[in-house]
Amino acid sequence: MTDLHPDIERIIISEEDIQRRVAEMAAEIDRDYKDAGQVVLIGILKGAFIFTADLSRKMNVPHSVDFMSISSYGDTAKSVGAVRLILDLRKPITDRHVIVVEDIVDTGHTMNYLHQTLLGRNPASLKTCTLFKKTRDSLDVPLDYVGFDLPDVWVVGYGLDYADTHRTLPYIAELKKEVYS
Numbered sequence: 001m002t003d004l005h006p007d008i009e010r011i012i013i014s015e016e017d018i019q020r021r022v023a024e025m026a027a028e029i030d031r032d033y034k035d036a037g038q039v040v041l042i043g044i045l046k047g048a049f050i051f052t053a054d055l056s057r058k059m060n061v062p063h064s065v066d067f068m069s070i071s072s073y074g075d076t077a078k079s080v081g082a083v084r085l086i087l088d089l090r091k092p093i094t095d096r097h098v099i100v101v102e103d104i105v106d107t108g109h110t111m112n113y114l115h116q117t118l119l120g121r122n123p124a125s126l127k128t129c130t131l132f133k134k135t136r137d138s139l140d141v142p143l144d145y146v147g148f149d150l151p152d153v154w155v156v157g158y159g160l161d162y163a164d165t166h167r168t169l170p171y172i173a174e175l176k177k178e179v180y181s
């Protein structure tokens with residue numbers, strides 16, 4: 001095995017396990033949408049670009065991919081309403097079957113904002129999909145497809161970053177505390 005980057009404490013989820021789970025989620029979506037006709041996957045930039053690409057390539061139901069970019073106002077803890085839209089969809093989603101694709105749900109504020117915003121555009125249906133979810137006591141957001149629960153530590157890889165670094169690691173890893181504290 002190659003040496004880990006010095007910022008990395010340990011690998012939490014291997015590349016193999018991620019790929020297996022993404023394939024399972026794609027199969028679940030295929031089953032749920034087999035009679036739906038065309039589906040729209042909405043990948044949320046930047047973090048979900050890798051998951052969206054892998055999920056899309058493993059899905060067999062007819063679908064298109066679009067993207068939105070969302071940012072929190074600060075780099076620290078997010079609060080409700082502290083989310084803003086940076087980049088919107090190319091096409092309307094009225095009467096379309098939509099799945100929002102996130103890399104991670106942490107406080108849930110981003111997914112809540114997306115859910116409310118996209119529901120207001122009158123899609124035929126709207127579901128949420130995230131590969132990772134932080135383990136929390138309560139989360140006030142509907143999550144239809146969830147890949148893995150993660151411990152409440154700073155994780156990087158597979159789209160997740162620390163100051164825009166480590167996004168392209170093929171696995172999920174815990175960052176050493178001294179890197180971010």
Ligand code: PRP
Nearest residue numbers: 045046047072104105106107108109110
């Ligand atoms: C991350 C992640 C989600 C959001 C989840 O994005 O990709 O969009 O945070 O956090 P929440 O559940 O607490 O709202 P980030 O703001 O780091 O931007 P990025 O995807 O461009 O890295």
